[in-house]
Amino acid sequence: MKRLKIAIQKSGRLHEASLQMLAKAGIRVDNGNDRLKVAVKNFPIEILYLRNGDIPHYLADGTIDAAIIGENVLIEQDLQQSIVQRLNFSKCRLSIAIPNELTYNGIKSLEGKKIATSYPKTVHNFLTQKNIKAELHQLNGSVEIAPNMGMADAIVDIVSTGNTLFKNNLKEVEQVLTSEAVLSISPKLSPKLQDIVEKLLFRLRAVLQAKNTKYILLNAPNDKVPLIINDLPGMKSPTVLPLAEKGWSSIHSVIHEETFWEVIDQLKKKGAEGILICPIEKMVL
Structure with a gap:
């Protein structure tokens, strides 16, 4: 039997919420003993637990057929055209933050500054649109610590509640984009699997309609x-x-x-x- 291979985060803020969304859609996922690949018994899909940063690459080359992933990750990889359904959970924003003691006088304040981020392509595109030239430093984690270590004048990172910024003596000054969990489909999806995608979308949309x-x-x-x-x-x-x-x-x-x-x-x-x-x-x- 043909199965749709769908990826979700192995760990992180989308992991549990993704499983809960599938459960509400009547798709029961038995994780077993920490397996990284699980065939769902009551629906023709196979769940793969992958690192968040790897999912866009697997989507692009067709290794996986679909994914529940943050919109911001797809935008960074220029794959937002693959979004087929917004899922209305794990909402957040990608924002610019600076140390509390600094004064912010608009986007021009970033001219010539050092900015640390895990989203260099997105930030570069944003600054280019604003005609701002800045020095970007790509970090894969602990972005908030960069200003305190003298590595950057500002950061651009995902913000949900703002607690992490507060704990690191930072303040949010500019919003780059908003994001939420989405269902994304590989551009190389086999036409034979399209029927399964439609059935999955039907269930997810029924859940979303009820939620709202x-x-x-x-x-x-x-x-x-x-x-x-x-x-x-x-x-x-x-x-x-x-x-x-x-x-x-x-x-x-x-x-x-x-x-x-x-x-x-x-x-x-x-x-x-x-x-x-x-x-x-x-x-x-």
């Missing part, structure tokens, strides 16, 4: 129903069911997470009562 929405149930007087359903478009349109109490209806629909509280406020003003919000495990459109 809530199921809502409420009661309302019948004369208020037309006003209320204007705020509840749902997947096609809200479901309206009569209650045992005459003159009242139950309305069922779906609302988006980002507009949740605004919608609830509007519904209450328009006469909604007994509002119940439920999580959605999967949503198939």
Whole structure:
């Protein structure tokens, strides 16, 4: 049986989150005894645990068919065209940071400075767009220590919470790009595997749709129903069911997470009562 070879980080911030995403999509991965390659029993894929920095090369040459990887890593390797789905986890940003005691007067402050980073191509492209000439020093780890050791005037590194910068007496002054986990497909993917990719995307998108929405149930007087359903478009349109109490209806629909509280406020003003919000495990459109 043909299997899609998909890579995830062997270790690091994307490792557990990637496995959790696959699990929500009904793909059970048994790691066994620290194996680096695992054939999934209930879906035609094979998981390979690889070093983060190696994954783009394996994608480019077709050694692996797909990967769950940080968008920033693909951008550094100029492989962002291979992204087929953003996965809405492990969000971060690539940012410029300088020592707290230094004054930052905009991007021109970096002219002629030494900058340490693990993302030299991305930083070079960013500075070129800004017409800034700086001296880049590539480091593969512990970038934050570079200014304290006199190796650099600034750094460019991945920032999630900012705690690491704070601990190293650094402050974030400029954002280069934002990033999140993505599903990437090899440009050399065999057409015979495309059907498996589509099935995987179908499952992942069902999980993502559910994550971003809530199921809502409420009661309302019948004369208020037309006003209320204007705020509840749902997947096609809200479901309206009569209650045992005459003159009242139950309305069922779906609302988006980002507009949740605004919608609830509007519904209450328009006469909604007994509002119940439920999580959605999967949503198939």
